[in-house]
Amino acid sequence: MSAVSRVRDWFANPWGQPRLLGAFTWAYMVWSIVPVGIAILFSFNNGRSRSVWQGFSTRWWWGDPNNSVLHDPTLRGAIEQSLKLACLDMLVAVPIGVGLAIGLTRWRGYGARPVNYLMLFPLVTPEIVMAVSLLLVFSLLYAIPLGTEAQTLGQVTFSISYVVIIVRGRLLSIGPEYEEAARDLGASQLGAFRLALLPLLWPAIFASFIVVFALSIDDFVVTDYLSAGQATQTVPILIYSSVRGTATPALNAVATVMVIITLLSVALAYLVYRWSARSQPVTSNSALNEIAALEV
Amino acid sequence: MKTGSVELVQLRKEFGDVTAVDGIDVSIEAGEFFSLLGPSGCGKTTSLRLIAGFERPTAGKILLDGSDMAATPPHRRKVNTVFQSYALFPHLDVFDNVAFGLRRARVKKAEIRERVTRVLEAVHLGEYGKRKPSQLSGGQQQRVALARALVLEPSVLLLDEPLGALDAKLRKALQLELKSIQERFGITFVYVTHDQEEALTMSDRIAVMSGGRVEQIATPEAMYEEPQTVFVADFLGVSNLMGVTAIGVDGNACRTQLGEFSLRACAGEIAQTGETHVVIRPERVVIEPYEAPGPNRVPGMIDRVVYHGASDQLVVRLATGDVVQALFVNDGTPREWSQGTAVQVHLPAEALRVLPPATGRRVLLLRRSRLPKTTRRRSKLGRPDGRFRSTARLARSSEGRCVHRDLLRCRSPSAGVGGGIANFGGKVWLDKVKVNGNAAVLGGSGIAGASIAPDFSPSSTVASLTLRHSSMNGNQQTEGPSPDPNAMGGLGGGGILNMDGLATLDHTWVKANTAQGFVGGGIAGGDYIGFGGQSTLSVSHGGVNDNVAPHAGGGGIQNLLGSATVTHSEIDGNTSLNGGGISSGNQGSPNGTAQLRVSHSGGLEHGHGRARAEKALRSPQTGSRTAVAP
Numbered sequence: 001m002s003a004v005s006r007v008r009d010w011f012a013n014p015w016g017q018p019r020l021l022g023a024f025t026w027a028y029m030v031w032s033i034v035p036v037g038i039a040i041l042f043s044f045n046n047g048r049s050r051s052v053w054q055g056f057s058t059r060w061w062w063g064d065p066n067n068s069v070l071h072d073p074t075l076r077g078a079i080e081q082s083l084k085l086a087c088l089d090m091l092v093a094v095p096i097g098v099g100l101a102i103g104l105t106r107w108r109g110y111g112a113r114p115v116n117y118l119m120l121f122p123l124v125t126p127e128i129v130m131a132v133s134l135l136l137v138f139s140l141l142y143a144i145p146l147g148t149e150a151q152t153l154g155q156v157t158f159s160i161s162y163v164v165i166i167v168r169g170r171l172l173s174i175g176p177e178y179e180e181a182a183r184d185l186g187a188s189q190l191g192a193f194r195l196a197l198l199p200l201l202w203p204a205i206f207a208s209f210i211v212v213f214a215l216s217i218d219d220f221v222v223t224d225y226l227s228a229g230q231a232t233q234t235v236p237i238l239i240y241s242s243v244r245g246t247a248t249p250a251l252n253a254v255a256t257v258m259v260i261i262t263l264l265s266v267a268l269a270y271l272v273y274r275w276s277a278r279s280q281p282v283t284s285n286s287a288l289n290e291i292a293a294l295e296v
Numbered sequence: 297m298k299t300g301s302v303e304l305v306q307l308r309k310e311f312g313d314v315t316a317v318d319g320i321d322v323s324i325e326a327g328e329f330f331s332l333l334g335p336s337g338c339g340k341t342t343s344l345r346l347i348a349g350f351e352r353p354t355a356g357k358i359l360l361d362g363s364d365m366a367a368t369p370p371h372r373r374k375v376n377t378v379f380q381s382y383a384l385f386p387h388l389d390v391f392d393n394v395a396f397g398l399r400r401a402r403v404k405k406a407e408i409r410e411r412v413t414r415v416l417e418a419v420h421l422g423e424y425g426k427r428k429p430s431q432l433s434g435g436q437q438q439r440v441a442l443a444r445a446l447v448l449e450p451s452v453l454l455l456d457e458p459l460g461a462l463d464a465k466l467r468k469a470l471q472l473e474l475k476s477i478q479e480r481f482g483i484t485f486v487y488v489t490h491d492q493e494e495a496l497t498m499s500d501r502i503a504v505m506s507g508g509r510v511e512q513i514a515t516p517e518a519m520y521e522e523p524q525t526v527f528v529a530d531f532l533g534v535s536n537l538m539g540v541t542a543i544g545v546d547g548n549a550c551r552t553q554l555g556e557f558s559l560r561a562c563a564g565e566i567a568q569t570g571e572t573h574v575v576i577r578p579e580r581v582v583i584e585p586y587e588a589p590g591p592n593r594v595p596g597m598i599d600r601v602v603y604h605g606a607s608d609q610l611v612v613r614l615a616t617g618d619v620v621q622a623l624f625v626n627d628g629t630p631r632e633w634s635q636g637t638a639v640q641v642h643l644p645a646e647a648l649r650v651l652p653p654a655t656g657r658r659v660l661l662l663r664r665s666r667l668p669k670t671t672r673r674r675s676k677l678g679r680p681d682g683r684f685r686s687t688a689r690l691a692r693s694s695e696g697r698c699v700h701r702d703l704l705r706c707r708s709p710s711a712g713v714g715g716g717i718a719n720f721g722g723k724v725w726l727d728k729v730k731v732n733g734n735a736a737v738l739g740g741s742g743i744a745g746a747s748i749a750p751d752f753s754p755s756s757t758v759a760s761l762t763l764r765h766s767s768m769n770g771n772q773q774t775e776g777p778s779p780d781p782n783a784m785g786g787l788g789g790g791g792i793l794n795m796d797g798l799a800t801l802d803h804t805w806v807k808a809n810t811a812q813g814f815v816g817g818g819i820a821g822g823d824y825i826g827f828g829g830q831s832t833l834s835v836s837h838g839g840v841n842d843n844v845a846p847h848a849g850g851g852g853i854q855n856l857l858g859s860a861t862v863t864h865s866e867i868d869g870n871t872s873l874n875g876g877g878i879s880s881g882n883q884g885s886p887n888g889t890a891q892l893r894v895s896h897s898g899g900l901e902h903g904h905g906r907a908r909a910e911k912a913l914r915s916p917q918t919g920s921r922t923a924v925a926p
Contacts, residue, residue: 175381177379177381177383178383178385180348180350180370180377180379180383181377181379181383181384181385182385182396183349183350183369183370183371184348184349184350184370184371184375184376184377184445185371185376185396185397185400185444185445185448186371186397186400186401186448187371187396187400188371189369191400195385195396196385199385199387200385200386200387
């Protein structure tokens with residue numbers, strides 16, 4: 001047996017580990033993590049450069065009295081605005097989306113099918129188109145002041161679609177029996193919803209929260225169009241606008257903060273999800289799969 | 297007075313343009329175990345959901361202890377449901393699941409604890425209160441669902457196929473348990489199932505439903521022993537249904553005619569006349585040695601012996617083409633019958649039950665669930681009048697196109713020609729169609745084709761028949777040749793009778809057909825009546841096997857006057873008077889010629905088939921020209 005064929009057999013052994021797939025997966029992981037890792041690394045650079053390593057320091061985090069994340073009000077304001085918008089978006093979009101999803105699954109009429117397709121509209125519309133039209137409508141038609149209000153409404157507008165899709169999938173897999181059983185056992189319509197349906201919907205609702213959070217943190221185009229100057233700058237807008245100006249590793253530190261917050265929220269949500277789905281008949285990964293499928 | 301009586305009055309439910317429940321009247325007594333039995337889609341679950349209140353009736357009343365519930369929401373009905381999927385709340389443990397209803401009714405805490413514990417004990421789940429439903433087996437989940445409904449002490453318990461998801465053994469055990477719980481609690485059970493055995497073992501009374509209607513309501517014994525409709529007879533247990541002609545009352549019985557055999561039937565609607573069905577349960581069929589004398593006996597041949605463990609099932613094909621099942625208890629004695637044995641089938645008069653004639657819709661529903669397409673097909677084909685009326689589909693100077701259909705058992709003793717299809721000067725085109733088990737008197741039991749009008753006057757159009765990827769099996773032509781030279785007698789063509797038209801068979805099998813007339817067992821071609829036409833027959837990539845024609849020339853194919861081409865086909869195991877496989881030659885008209893061309897066919901190419909092939913190619917008549925190209 002030649003060495004070549006031995007290597008080939010080791011690699012292509014149908015009973016062994018899928019090594020080729022493993023190799024691809026790891027290659028992809030490295031490929032996708034390296035940029036983030038480098039960005040995080042340079043937030044600890046002991047110099048103004050974001051591309052030449054000049055030694056380790058924490059001056060861009062808290063050491064520098066003017067330009068560090070801790071002390072620069074612009075940077076802090078951007079993080080605060082990002083988190084504020086994300087929270088507002090979650091609080092508004094999720095309840096509306098859940099309600100819409102329930103309504104749409106129950107609606108049996110002529111309009112049901114078109115509306116189900118129209119729900120996908122914000123997903124497939126180019127975001128820039130969406131942003132321009134939202135700006136026009138908000139400023140001309142509804143006279144909503146630009147800034148936090150307009151930004152929240154804009155984000156809610158497209159976030160709802162994601163919530164509806166996640167929750168509707170879950171609703172369809174739950175089916176009508178649990179509610180019927182609750183009604184049969186003497187619960188009113190509202191009682192059946194609260195006692196039977198809502199507990200079963202929690203995983204999907206959590207998944208929606210995570211997705212909406214990620215969407216909001218990520219969003220640049222809509223948020224930028226609907227912002228009202230520096231006061232309502234979010235992190236993506238800040239990073240974008242300072243690229244041409246005097247960018248310091250403090251920006252990397254801001255980005256790192258956002259990465260950490262996102263990771264923490266996902267981890268927290270996963271734990272809550274595991275806890276809430278611990279006795280669910282449906283496979284416990286379904287909501288995570290929903291998120292994975294939707295993360296844009 | 298005991299509570300828990302349910303009365304459905306002209307109850308009707310429509311979903312869009314589909315009628316799920318079609319005006320049923322059912323009266324269920326308090327404390328009764330009542331089953332709604334039927335195939336899927338018969339409306340039984342919808343009926344149950346109407347009683348539970350999950351659906352709103354389109355019309356009719358639901359009387360619960362005399363008061364109409366039709367407009368009451370489900371949570372205000374003293375009725376509880378055990379769901380097919382159990383619908384146990386996965387986020388609650390067993391105790392909380394069972395206590396759910398009591399908490400909604402604001403029962404005191406101590407009482408809840410006591411009642412839940414008691415009912416869990418009753419279903420043998422006392423220890424399982426703290427478990428989650430997902431930690432229980434299917435049978436245990438089922439019992440929790442039952443306990444959850446029972447704890448509310450409803451006056452009526454509705455059960456929607458509650459044992460459907462369990463394995464056979466557990467189902468048996470739970471059947472008994474359900475029945476004993478029902479007796480202990482004294483609650484009315486309304487039980488929906490498609491499992492006839494379940495319904496028979498547990499119910500006090502059964503309603504058999506079909507197509508949104510109630511077919512019959514009776515006790516299990518009466519339902520099994522005295523079915524009142526063809527549907528009930530066929531649905532409940534194995535039953536031998538035979539289409540017969542009822543002649544009239546004869547003493548305490550009804551005289552019926554099954555093919556050429558006369559049968560007396562004592563049970564059922566003996567005053568019936570005309571076309572109808574008789575039914576006999578397999579355990580009442582008696583198998584006797586061949587040619588055993590006596591009335592109500594029909595000769596037959598054992599088609600299959602199926603071992604069932606506790607019993608043996610014999611499938612017997614009667615001389616009339618009907619298939620009868622007989623059941624023998626396996627009592628240790630060696631089996632007397634084997635496949636292929638000729639036997640006498642005794643259908644005792646007292647066990648033979650006359651049913652009212654079923655509507656065509658119902659019979660078709662029994663056989664195949666492809667009803668809508670078949671009926672549409674029927675309406676496109678014409679229906680000739682007169683003597684050669686057939687119950688089957690008919691094409692008359694029209695085009696009939698049939699794809700992927702089954703034309704099965706369209707036997708009718710009065711069909712002159714064409715038991716399955718009679719084609720009088722029309723075009724019939726069949727693709728992936730089975731034409732099996734049909735019977736006709738004169739000829740062409742499967743398909744008859746002739747360029748004549750139904751009254752035997754010449755027609756201007758040529759009949760043409762095309763079969764592709766189809767089969768034509770077990771058709772019977774019953775009448776023999778007449779001794780009187782002027783009378784026509786039975787013609788022949790057990791499978792296909794092609795008088796003077798075109799017949800093309802491609803990838804089609806013509807098997808086990810019989811013809812008692814004077815031509816061709818499987819396929820008969822030629823103008824026997826003398827209209828001067830010629831038949832054309834082409835068989836390719838198919839087979840003509842195991843056909844029988846005791847009085848005819850050719851067992852497989854008989855080509856009298858016309859041309860026949862057989863390629864890439866098997867002609868095997870046919871029996872007849874003089875030509876085993878294929879007989880070609882002009883017997884009737886002295887002026888015509890017959891041409892036969894056989895190539896690449898089973899009988900010719902293989903050594904095994906050579907003798908048969910030679911026999912098959914015998915052309916005994918003068919004036920015939922035979923061309924053979926092996």
